Amino acid sequence: MVSELLLQLALAAIAVVANGLSAFAGGGAGLVQLPGLILLGLPFASALATHKLASVALGVGAAGRHWRASSLDPHISLLVLLAGVPGVWIGASSVMALPDRIATAALGLLTLSLGLYSTRKPELGQTDRLVNHNRQQKLIGTAVIFVIGVLNGSLTSGSGLFVTLWLVRWFGLSYPRAVAHTLILxxxxxxxxxxxxxxxxxxIRWDWVPALIAGSLIGGYLGAHLSLKKGSRVVKLAFECLALLMGLSLLIRSL
Incomplete structure (x- = not known):
């Protein structure tokens, strides 16, 4: 009984931290929550399915705070949905065919790569640019969103952060608006x-879901609130540290 209570508290704490950071910087809940579930003992496929279900609560919690403060661009929102959802479907369908060890190692490598790339780009996602794209550039932007959707459905680590940064870099959204699009869509x-x-x-590990959802709702709301007030430089550094640590942990576990 005591061990089960401690497990539920640990799950809630992981969800609050993971989704708080994600809502703060516009993605990356998978950098903490998914590896956390795996390190607590779930196989990759079960951890991914449970994480996905619980992460829907992040969108609910963050949307409640962002809805009044940020407006969604209808064109970009439709693009993210039409290009991303099919990619998520394909990625989620294909990941079940991967052996657990290979999937865990791939997640570790992707997480490490994200952390290393971010450390080399001090201003990543910090600037606001005005961009006018031609048809070819719009197709490139759409294709990248589709690929990120496949990653989201399969390996999931940091995919929301990729979406936020892609919306900032390629589509020229301000950082707060890009975060709002990512968290809600x-x-x-x-x-x-x-x-x-x-x-x-x-x-799905259903007995773990309630604690994760509760933590996601709380973390999503708090993180969205902080992102509107504080910015993301400190959280960017935290993400880099977490990405490196979690990536190494997963690679060690896959050996």
Whole structure:
């Protein structure tokens, strides 16, 4: 009984930290929550399915804070949905075919790569640019969103952060508006799609879900509130540290 209570408290704490950081910087809940579930003992497929379901609550919690403060661009929102959701579906469907050790190692490598790349770009996602794209550039932007959707559905680590930074760099959104798009569209539509596909596999650890959802709602709201007040430089550094630590942990576990 005591060990189960401690486990539920640990799950809630992981969810608050992971989703708080994600809502603060516009992505990256998978950098903490998914590896955390794996390190607590779940196989990769079960951890991914459980994480996806719980992460829908991040979109709900963050949307409640962002809805009044940020407006979504209808064109970009439609693009993120139409290009990203099919990618999520494909990624979530294909990941079940990966052996657990290979999937865990791939997640570790992706997480490490994200951390290393971010450390080499001090101003990554910090600037606001005005961009006018031609048809070819719009197609490139759409294709990248589709690829990120596949990553979101399969390996998931940092995919929301990729979306935020891509919206800033390629589509010229301000950082707060990019965060709002990511949290609401990716948090609800993309993660909801991934949870639906993976849920049919029967891999969801249902007794872990309530604590994760409660933590996601709390963390999502608090992180969104802080992102509107403080900015993201400190959280960027935290993400880099977490990405490196979690990536190394997962690589060690896959050996």
């Amino acid at each position: 990716v948090g609800l539509a993309w993660n909801g799609t991934g949870a639906l596909v993976l849920g049919f596999s029967g891999e």
